[in-house]
Amino acid sequence: MATPAKKIQMVDLKSQYEKIKTEVDAAIADVINNTAFINGPAVKEFQSALEKYLHVKHVIPCANGTDALQIAMMALGLKPGDEVITASFTYVATAEVIGLLGLTPVLVDVYPDTFDIDIEAIERNITSKTKAIVPVHLFGQCADMERIMALAKKHNLYVIEDVAQAIGADYTFSNGTKQKAGTIGTIGSTSFFPSKNLGCYGDGGALYTNDDDLAKKMRMIAHHGQSVQYVHDVLGVNSRLDTIQAAVLKVKLKHLDEYAAARNKVADYYDKAFAHHLKLKTPKRVKNSTHVFHQYTLQLVGVDRAKLREQLAERGIPAMIYYPIPLHMQKAYQSNRYKSGDFPVTEKLCATVLSLPMHTEMDEETLKYITDTVLGLVN
Ligand SMILES: *Cc1c(COP(=O)(O)O)cnc(C)c1O
Numbered sequence: 001m002a003t004p005a006k007k008i009q010m011v012d013l014k015s016q017y018e019k020i021k022t023e024v025d026a027a028i029a030d031v032i033n034n035t036a037f038i039n040g041p042a043v044k045e046f047q048s049a050l051e052k053y054l055h056v057k058h059v060i061p062c063a064n065g066t067d068a069l070q071i072a073m074m075a076l077g078l079k080p081g082d083e084v085i086t087a088s089f090t091y092v093a094t095a096e097v098i099g100l101l102g103l104t105p106v107l108v109d110v111y112p113d114t115f116d117i118d119i120e121a122i123e124r125n126i127t128s129k130t131k132a133i134v135p136v137h138l139f140g141q142c143a144d145m146e147r148i149m150a151l152a153k154k155h156n157l158y159v160i161e162d163v164a165q166a167i168g169a170d171y172t173f174s175n176g177t178k179q180k181a182g183t184i185g186t187i188g189s190t191s192f193f194p195s196k197n198l199g200c201y202g203d204g205g206a207l208y209t210n211d212d213d214l215a216k217k218m219r220m221i222a223h224h225g226q227s228v229q230y231v232h233d234v235l236g237v238n239s240r241l242d243t244i245q246a247a248v249l250k251v252k253l254k255h256l257d258e259y260a261a262a263r264n265k266v267a268d269y270y271d272k273a274f275a276h277h278l279k280l281k282t283p284k285r286v287k288n289s290t291h292v293f294h295q296y297t298l299q300l301v302g303v304d305r306a307k308l309r310e311q312l313a314e315r316g317i318p319a320m321i322y323y324p325i326p327l328h329m330q331k332a333y334q335s336n337r338y339k340s341g342d343f344p345v346t347e348k349l350c351a352t353v354l355s356l357p358m359h360t361e362m363d364e365e366t367l368k369y370i371t372d373t374v375l376g377l378v379n
Contacts, residue, residue: 001373003316004366008357010318011195015361016259020251027247040243046250050206053168053253056183058215060207061241062222065164065191068205069134070097071239072160072187075217078103078131085125086134086162087117088327089346094136094162095327106130107328109343113284115297116143118345123151132158137166137181139297139322140197140263142289145171145184152185159185163208165294167198168256172288181289182208187218192241192249197263197292198256200245262360263293266367270296270356273371279303279378295322296358303378305354311377317370320355 017024031040043061050059062068078084080102086094088107098105108121115138122133133152135143145161152159163169163182167190172178182188190196192204207218217234220227225236241249252259267283274280281299285291300308305321312319326346328338341347356370 001369001376004363004369006363006366008317008366008370009359010320010355010357011359012361013194013199013359016359020255023251024248027251028244031243031247036243038240038243040246042243042247042250043241046241046246046253047206049250049253053256054180054183054208056180056188056208057210057212058208060209060215060218060222061246062205062207063239063241064203065162065189065193065196065205066093066097067222067237067239068189068191068207069093069160069162070100071218071221071237072189072207073097073101073103073132074221074235074237075214076132076158076160076186081129082131083127083129084132084134085122085130087136087138087346088343089115089323089349090136090138090162090327091164091323092327092330093164094134095333098134099333103131104129105327105333107338107343109345110138110349112299112345112349114141114143114286115139115283115349116141117148119144119147119151122148126151126155126157130155130157132160132186134160134162135185136162136164137169137289139283140166140169140292140294141283141286142166142169142171142181144286144288146173146288149184158187161185161188163188164191164193164196166292167196168260169292170290174288183210186211187214192245197259197294198249198252200248200252202242202245204241204245204249205239206241259360260290260292262362263358264291266358266362267291267293267296269364269367270371273367273375274298277375277378280374293358295355297322297353297355299349300352300354300378305352308374308377309354312373315373317373318357321350321353322355323353324350326350
């Protein structure tokens, strides 16, 4: 098998940039020429464009996706002792801010086929101290928001959607109503980390909400709790989206749907190549959400993952493990509350998942090489 001429990468930001270089360079130069580095016009412009794209009343830009989660929890007035339910199979940021604010993270397992939070497990873990649920739309497909919202309504809980991996995904309710991921819960929080589906050229993040009061509060908290200049009404943080990043994002947002389509083409190719393979379980697509494939994640069945990864690397194919250690087994999050074996699905996933290269610039030659190589190795 001939190796493709172009080096295979998990994410190819350079090739993507080259296609929009003229526009991005001009947008960045404009910020520099106007020395509008902090809260320049591009921030508002991007904010409005994203509000329009998401059909949401308020977008509040901030410095990164982790800050977004923290600002959301601060704005909801969550206090030490309050319990926040989230998935045990996710990126650390989700649980990190819960801990930082002195709230109690209550982890629950996920579904083995979609990687999303287990709704029955959420319900079993609701107590009188529970204040919020943080579903994570992992790898680019929405969690079961209709059931989560029903549960939240029944128990009077807030819902913060962690949409860092699923910006642009559409969720369809059983009555046919469609909403963008992150605009269904009380608040949506997202990240513009470079490798995310809508990534800037540094750090960036945003919050979404349809609630006017919450929007005002979150904007205030992100700007030192300031209502008018040098008047501070609440305890806040310093979390701004740089104007240069907003300028890049404004250009890239116009391409987001195109990028999602390109990612879906890659996923379709992988799905077809690996369909019905006994040792490769392809990611399940659900009916009520589109998938924007932040990651394409296989579950290996009876395959030595470390060896496969090494063999792939030798053949020029990177593959990543998202995530190798469950949250409850991380040193920073170990407590008397949890022990090994508590989240069997998460623990199994951490031991068997493998994510393949997934980005907007993959050609068919590369995909053929990757799938042929994987199939040859796991045979
Ligand atoms: C990336 C990510 C975050 C954090 O975003 P940063 O911008 O890196 O702070 C939070 N949650 C999930 C699920 C993520 O993937």
